[in-house]
Amino acid sequence: MPPLLAATGVRKTYRTGAVEVTALRDLDLTVLPGELVGVMGPSGSGKTTLLNCLSGLDDIDAGRVEVEGRDLFAMSDAERTEHRARSMGFVFQAFNLIPVFSAAENVELPLMLTGTPPPTARARAVEMLARVGLADRVDHRPNELSGGEQQRVTIARALVARPAIVWADEPTGNLDTGMAGQVMDLLTGLNRDEGQTIVLVTHDEAIGRRLPRVVRMRDGRLVSDTRRADLEAVG
Template identity: 90%
Template sequence: MTETETESRSRPLLAATGVRKVYRTGSVEVTALRDLDLTVERGELVGVMGPSGSGKTTLLNCLSGLDDIDAGRVEVDGRDLFAMSDAERTEHRARAMGFVFQAFNLIPVFSAAENVELPLLLTGTPPREARARAEAMLERVGLGHRVAHRPNELSGGEQQRVTIARALVARPAVVWADEPTGNLDSGMAEQVMELLQTLNREEGQTIVLVTHDEAIGRRLPRLVRMRDGRLVADTLQAFPVG
């Protein structure tokens, strides 16, 4: 391992300091994040919980660079997101981050494989390699037999697995998951959570996950709680693996 690689491994994957986010509508200002600090190490699975309006989704959007911030600093994988141009930040996000949303956000006219390979094609991966990696990732999430199916031919749980495969196919440094079980029944939600925990445990995938579900929060190894745009608790939890 080179000196640069050693230095990269020794620092946190995510380091956010003094992050502030204000939404403005005319003369009205709403402070969504208040001088927030958060560090996430490589390989962590971190849950974010809090009441509606506490800033959970805003936190994910700001830490991933989807939203701008009004003050503070966010480094992901050693790079300061808001020192980059918009184009640089978009490219960094495509290469270093994966996203799993409650609404799936799959392209309806694309097959499962086509949806999963899209991030690779957008970053210049040759089509044949992109398809092979997409099919391998779908196999990894238990959908090797559904690669040619379109989203409307899949159950909600299967669609979310396609979304997870798409988030992981570029081997991102971090996956941001915003209410990934919110549109699923309890059985499918359990399967999706088991998959995310397995990917974290067996492959060391770093995941930051927003949820409103206390049952999901209790099973995560680290749980951050928010209120009124601030972190009010940060707890390491002991729980059975499974």
């Protein structure tokens, strides 16, 4: 099976005046279709930088990143933006919902930006909200929703374009334990039942124990790559 994501020799350096900080150091990572991969490590290890570079949100200084067989950094900015809109979904710690929009309007926005006809976009948004358990919250604005419900809206927005891969950066970071568990139930269920490929950054060891594969970072490098099946086989 060809990989959905293949990153080779990825290097990223931030420069501020004469100061250079290398955030990613010749990093390699492969993700197969249908995998749910956690990225873990201490603060400052490069987790969010890795996600941003693998998704093409940030440029890289060296290396190669392919998603669905296409080299992200061989594309023009416009091509990369279009590829991201059609093939990727994003879930962030901050919900990034538009306050004056309803849940349905927030979810349909990615479709509207790629030219989907409004009736089709609205129907897909309503369908997706139902899939994440918010069929009765379609017309609610973000300030009328709980934190867990807002994060469900962001997950619906990430999935509405039927992306090849979803990037989730600390998706439970702003939630209490109960709501965090519900969001993780949703994400792991989407992966298990629908084969949605997800790369998820987290610092929470309890979440890490729920994931089928965890890669760990330190000082901009991957230092381990563990699959739960391997641990269970050893056990």
